[in-house]
Amino acid sequence: MKVLGIESSCDETACAIVEDGKRIISNVVATQIPFHQIYKGVVPEIASRKHAEWILPVVRQALSEAKMTLSEVDAIAATNRPGLMGSLLVGLTFGKTLAWSCNKPFLAVNHMLGHMYAAHLENDISYPYLGLLVSGGHSIIAKVNGFDDLEILGTTIDDSVGEAFDKVAKYYDLGYPGGVIIDGLAKKGDSHAYSFPVPKLDKGDHRYDVSFSGLKTAVIHQSQMFLNKGFEPSVENLAASFQETACRTLVGRLMRAVEDTGLKTVVAGGGVAANSRLRAMLAEHTDLNCIFPPLKLCGDNGAMIAGVAYHFLKRGDRSGWNTTACARIPQFKRGLANLEAFGRR
Ligand code: KG4
Ligand code: ZN
Numbered sequence: 001m002k003v004l005g006i007e008s009s010c011d012e013t014a015c016a017i018v019e020d021g022k023r024i025i026s027n028v029v030a031t032q033i034p035f036h037q038i039y040k041g042v043v044p045e046i047a048s049r050k051h052a053e054w055i056l057p058v059v060r061q062a063l064s065e066a067k068m069t070l071s072e073v074d075a076i077a078a079t080n081r082p083g084l085m086g087s088l089l090v091g092l093t094f095g096k097t098l099a100w101s102c103n104k105p106f107l108a109v110n111h112m113l114g115h116m117y118a119a120h121l122e123n124d125i126s127y128p129y130l131g132l133l134v135s136g137g138h139s140i141i142a143k144v145n146g147f148d149d150l151e152i153l154g155t156t157i158d159d160s161v162g163e164a165f166d167k168v169a170k171y172y173d174l175g176y177p178g179g180v181i182i183d184g185l186a187k188k189g190d191s192h193a194y195s196f197p198v199p200k201l202d203k204g205d206h207r208y209d210v211s212f213s214g215l216k217t218a219v220i221h222q223s224q225m226f227l228n229k230g231f232e233p234s235v236e237n238l239a240a241s242f243q244e245t246a247c248r249t250l251v252g253r254l255m256r257a258v259e260d261t262g263l264k265t266v267v268a269g270g271g272v273a274a275n276s277r278l279r280a281m282l283a284e285h286t287d288l289n290c291i292f293p294p295l296k297l298c299g300d301n302g303a304m305i306a307g308v309a310y311h312f313l314k315r316g317d318r319s320g321w322n323t324t325a326c327a328r329i330p331q332f333k334r335g336l337a338n339l340e341a342f343g344r345r
Contacts, residue, residue, distance in 0.1 A: 001019070001020060001313060001324055002017055002018070002019050002025065002068070002072065002073050002075070002157050002235070002316070003017070003018055003074060003075045003077055003307075003310050004016070004017050004059070004062065004063075004073045004075070004076050004077070004302075005018060005077045005078070005302040005304070005305035005306025005309055006076070006078040006091045006095045006097075006302055006305065007078075007079050007300050007301060007304070008051045008055065008078070008083075008086060008087050008088065008091075008092075008094075008112070009013070009079045009082070009088050009091070009111045009301045010042060010047065010083055010084055010300060011031065011032040011033065011044070011047050011050075011087075011170060011183040011300075012030065012031050012299065012300040012301070013029075013032070013050065013051050013054040013058045013301040013336060014027075014029040014030065014300060014301050015028050015055075015058045015061075015062035015324060016028065016062055016301060016303035016305075016306050017062055017063070017066045017068060017073065017312065018167050018303050018307050020310060021117075021121075021308075021311055021314075022120075022307070023132055023302050024341075025062075025065075025066040025068070026062045026065035027184055027302065027303045028058050028061045028065065029299070029300070029301050029303060030043060030057075030058050032033070032046070032063065033048060033176070035050060035178050036176065037175070039176075039231035040170045040173075040176045041166065041176060043083075044084045044086055044087070044116070044130065045070045045086070047084055047085030048087050048089070048136070048264075050085070050091035051086075051091060051130060052137035052270065053088050054240070055309070056092045056094075057090065059098070060265065062302070063315045067172075070100070070102050071076060073104065073304055074101040074105075074313070075094050075099070075104055075105040075106070075107060075306070075310075075313050076104050076105075076106055076107070077106070077109050077192075077305050077309030077312075078094070078095030078096070078106075078107075078108060078109070078110055078212055078305065079091060079092070079107035079108075079110075079114065079305055080109065080110070080324070080325050081094045081108075081110055081328070082111060082112070082328050082329045083137075083325065083327065084139060085193060085325060085327045088325035088326075089325050092108065092323070092324075092325050093172060095247060095254060096134040096323065098226035099262065100321060106318065106321070107309035107312045107317065107318065107319050108319040108323045109308045109309050109314050110308075111147075111305075112133055112135075112140070112301075112329065113137060113147065113148055113150075113306060114305045114308050115133055115135060115269035115273075116131050116144060116147075116150065116267070116307045117131055117147055117269070117271045117304050117307045118269050118293035118298065118301070118303070118304040119267050119269060119291050119297075119308075120147075120266070120307060121293070121297060122294060122297070123278040125265070125291060126265075127149075127236065128143055128145045128263060128332035129143075129144050129145075129263055129265035129266065129267050129284050130142070130143060130254065130257050130258060130263045130265065130266045130267070130318060131144040131266075131267055132142070132250065132254055132266060132267070132268040132269070132307075133268075133283065134162065134269075134270045134272035134273055134278075135160065135162050135176075135269075135270030135271045135273070136162035136179075136270075136271055137160055137163070138155070138156070138160050138161060138164070138270065139156040139160045139210050139250070139272075140154070140155050140160075141153060141155070141208045141253055141257050141291045143254050143263065144267065146215035147308060148312075148313045150339035151209075153257050154206075154207065154208025154209045154253055154257070155209060155259075156210050156211060157206065157209070157210070157211045157232065158211050158212065158213035159211075159212040159213045159216060159309060161212055161246055161249075161272050162179055162272050163180040163212070164176045164212035164213075164215060164242075164246060165243075165246070165272070166178040168216055168239075168274045169181055171219075171223075172223070174233055174235060176212075176239070177271075178227070179272060179274070182239045182242065182243055183239075183243065183274075183275050183276055183277070185235055185236050185239035186240040186243045186244075186277060187240075187276070188236040188240075189209070189237040189238070189239050189241070190236075190237050190241075191236065191241055191243070191277075192241070193237030193238070193240065193241050194238065195236065195241070195334060196215055196221060196245040197214055197215065197216055198215075198248055198252065199215070199249060199336040200341065201212040201235070207213070207256060207260075208251070208253050208256060208257050208265065209303055210250060211249075212246065212248050215242070215249070216337050219241075219242045223236060229257075235280045243275070243277050244277065245274065247277050247281050250252060250280050251277070251278070252320065255285070258288065264287065264288055264289055265288070265290075265291065266282065266288055266289070266290045266291070267290075267291045267292075268282075268291070268293070269293060269298070270291045271298055272298075273292050273298045274295050274298040283293065288289075322336065
């Protein structure tokens with residue numbers, strides 16, 4: 001079965017065609033980065049307008065690269081949450097309209113399920129495993145029992161890890177988006193140059209939770225040290241030290257989950273899964289089977305949406321024409337019904 005997947009939750013207008021939830025036939029990602037760069041962050045109004053402008057050409061290009069017509073597609077899927085409301089509505093409404101007009105099944109897909117699925121597009125991975133979902137909006141450690149069955153073990157109590165990368169980069173005027181820039185600068189820096197705090201969060205409920213707000217503040221305060229103590233500022237050292245601490249925070253919590261659950265397979269997903277230090281740090285754990293999506297599937301793309309939708313489709317699920325978008329998914333907390341968080345039908 002061939003599914004056309006649309007993704008428009010943030011600043012990429014994307015469409016892909018995937019066969020049987022595995023084989024990527026085409027995968028088009030039109031990035032809006034140059035339009036947001038001058039503002040050093042995503043401007044929601046610009047994002048929605050660009051999606052509205054690009055969605056049709058992007059879908060057409062995905063079909064043309066696949067050498068397919070719409071009639072050869074078995075179902076249409078689109079992200080409906082979480083994300084920027086205006087952006088989500090463009091892709092969702094486009095997807096529903098397309099499906100309705102050609103009488104195809106429509107599937108709405110949770111963006112985070114998409115990120116968790118990305119590694120499955122190129123790999124046969126069996127459940128259960130530990131999922132590390134790290135993006136601009138989320139930082140989640142979960143026990144993953146199936147494509148739409150995530151038991152949340154831990155999450156961030158404040159900023160997401162991607163947000164911390166972006167905010168540090170913005171403060172030091174390193175460029176946008178911050179993650180990939182810091183990753184690049186860090187390669188030339190000394191990760192021991194500055195010492196930043198790893199959050200404790202050791203008490204009961206927070207065993208697998210992470211926090212990045214304190215780290216972000218400490219990195220920002222470092223600029224005062226440069227001024228007050230006459231330190232030679234080095235953005236490379238700063239980037240390396242920050243990145244090292246952020247990755248250590250994530251990996252430390254993940255290892256607790258490994259010990260407690262006995263699960264030896266770890267699958268990462270989301271934009272921050274592209275981070276080279278995170279990949280290297282996990283690779284040091286040779287007793288684990290750590291699986292990362294290829295770089296092109298870490299960021300937002302339509303293939304991960306089509307991949308998840310295939311499994312809904314196979315199970316007989318369909319989304320109604322009244323399916324709406326949702327900017328947020330309920331705060332992830334251990335014990336909170338996944339049904340609610342992930343929209344299992
Ligand atoms: O998954 P994604 O494309 O969008 C969301 O769903 O949020 O993730 C975007 C986030 C941004 O915060 C970006 O700075 C971060 O992923 N990112 C990285 C890297 N590449 C992208 N963070 C660290 N290292 C990278 N190489
Ligand atoms: Zn994303």
